[in-house]
Amino acid sequence: MTSTKDMKITIIGLGYIGLPTAAIFAKSGMTVLGYDINEKVINALNQGKIIIEEPGLEDLVNEVVEEGKLKGISKLEEADVFIISVPTPINKDKTANMDYVRKAAESIVPVLRKGNIVVLESTSPPESTEKIILPILGKSGLDIGEEVFVAHSPERVLPGKIIQELIESDRIIGGINEKSAQLVKDLYSVFVKGEIFTTDSKTAEMCKLMENTYRDVNIALANELAVTCEEMGINAWDVITLANRHPRVNIHQPGPGVGGHCLAVDPWFIVERQIKGNIIKLARETNDNMPNHILDKLKEIFPDGNAKISILGLTYKPNIDDMRESPIVNLVKLLKENTRFTLSLHDPHACKENFELGNLMLDSLYDVVKDADLMILAVNHNEYKNIDFKKVAKLMKDKHIYDTRNFLDEASLKDLGFKITLLGRD
Ligand SMILES: NC(=O)c1ccc[n+]([C@@H]2O[C@H](COP(=O)([O-])OP(=O)(O)OC[C@H]3O[C@@H](n4cnc5c(N)ncnc54)[C@H](O)[C@@H]3O)[C@@H](O)[C@H]2O)c1
Structure with a gap:
């Protein structure tokens, strides 16, 4: 040989x-x-x-x-x-x-x-x-x-x-x-x-799928915690920080959903072969439902449906240009199909040509937030650490931010007169 x-x-x-x-x-x-x-x-x-x-x-x-x-x-x-x-x-x-x-x-x-x-x-x-x-x-x-x-x-x-x-x-x-x-x-x-x-081959196949499923299920648990805390008036982010002080606990971060071509996909490859078992499917559905959860929140904030909403971030995770299975893309589609909101979108990495609603995207973040009633921080790209919020405050119609990642500095934004809605708390 x-x-x-x-x-x-x-x-x-x-x-x-x-x-x-x-x-x-x-x-x-x-x-x-x-x-x-x-x-x-x-x-x-x-x-x-x-x-x-x-x-x-x-x-x-x-x-x-x-x-x-x-x-x-x-x-x-x-x-x-x-x-x-x-x-x-x-x-x-x-x-x-x-x-x-x-x-x-x-x-x-x-x-x-x-x-x-x-x-x-x-x-x-x-x-x-x-x-x-x-x-x-x-x-x-x-x-x-x-x-x-x-x-x-x-x-x-x-x-x-x-x-x-x-x-x-x-x-x-x-x-x-x-x-x-x-x-x-x-x-x-x-x-x-x-x-x-x-x-053996089927153990190897299951290992790969289970690695991503483990992460997806844990994120679903964090997302369920976030939704539950909103119902009960508890801050999920505080719960996670404090609970993770336990030496054997590692609660993941909640967010507006799970995307990408691995985490949002691989668990289904187990589900399709399962006879018994519910958790993996339920976790997938829980994560897939997060854009709907955000839609419901927006309907609660703007019951008459009249608002301009600016969304910052479209990719499935920060600092990349990949929009495959992005929950934010799903959110934009849900908003287009189910509401009369005016939308304007921004992402420093995503490419307009790769997105069927690319016509809603503008290059300048400050053009995007102009006259907006609400700004949603959807993806925690590094670039969003350097937003000039004084400028944003002057441009927005209503100084209201919906932070879905617990990414922004709430205290300094409040000093500038912003109202903050935080996923997992409000
Ligand atoms: N990209 C990742 O980060 C990643 C990570 C882990 C696992 N995977 C897995 O690896 C596999 C490949 O993923 P990828 O991201 O490289 O895909 P990709 O889409 O980037 O590339 C696949 C390539 O295969 C070619 N192709 C399709 N059918 C073919 C055929 N019959 N003969 C020859 N070429 C063919 C396509 O033209 C394409 O160039 C997938 O199963 C994916 O889930 C990907």
Whole structure:
């Protein structure tokens, strides 16, 4: 068998996960081919360029492409290893869309040969490796498990730190048998500096999903606390600070909802396979309901429905430009569909072109708050630490701020004559 360092690797799907993985394997000295159905990705790659944003990635890609260690291909060819890192989005009915994974696996079959390793990196519902990948690879006529080795190795990287985390984080390898797990462990050992743990494929699939589910459920608990405290006239933020002084308690932060393509999605991949169990689904619904909770609050504040509302922040978390599954985008849509409020939106990172209601966005925060009856602080971007509230006070029609993140300095705003509504208290 070819030694690990001499293996030729093909990465299928060159997005946020696949491309950094390809570049790092190439940087480790291996020969890497990158395959993607998007021609733009391949054309850019072969010029040493990238079409996604990730710090440090373009330089790394450029370096390994120039050295001839990484090359983009538009047709799969024989290799020693195939790594699948295609999207696994969520369907409207909250089940995983495994079509990309199926197509990727099918595309390997004609070039699969004895001794090959196939790794599924895409986040997938439990048992996907066994029930989706294995039957497809089996069409090759090869003995899967004995002649072809298969594992699931999930990704847990943070966009913005992908290269560092790919190398430094611990990794789980879930093999369809021990031989597969060991071979894939040897493969990733080429660049992973964290610990590598082996297990079976469905345990690995569940680990990945449960990591994000753990966080989602904990945020739901904090959101439920926030809503309950509002009902009872208690400040949830004080409760969290004080309760977290307990050595074994870590209540998370409430907010206007949970977004992104991981936390808001992955728990559903468990729910779709569950027979018993309620908490994960309830947590998802609790977090998804937070924009409705804010809508109700706005209706309470403006019962006649006449108001201009300015919303600061649209992305699903601070200091990034990603609006996928953003609860604030959902809030804007709810407000458009259910109220007569005039809306004006601001975000220093989000791109108007990526947002169907982009026409409501203005570049200057001060233009956005002009004549507003209420300003909602929806995302705690660093830029919002430097707002000139004296100027804002002069521009707004009514000096009223709804802080959904407990981010602003209430005392100094009150000195300027602002009224503050705080999520989790009012
Ligand atoms: N992005 C993250 O931060 C992150 C973190 C952890 C896990 N994941 C998971 O990793 C997987 C990949 O995510 P991503 O963010 O890299 O996706 P992405 O959308 O950035 O990239 C996927 C790429 O796959 C290509 N593709 C689709 N079908 C293909 C096919 N049949 N053959 C070849 N290429 C194909 C697309 O053109 C695209 O370039 C998903 O399952 C995701 O949930 C992502």
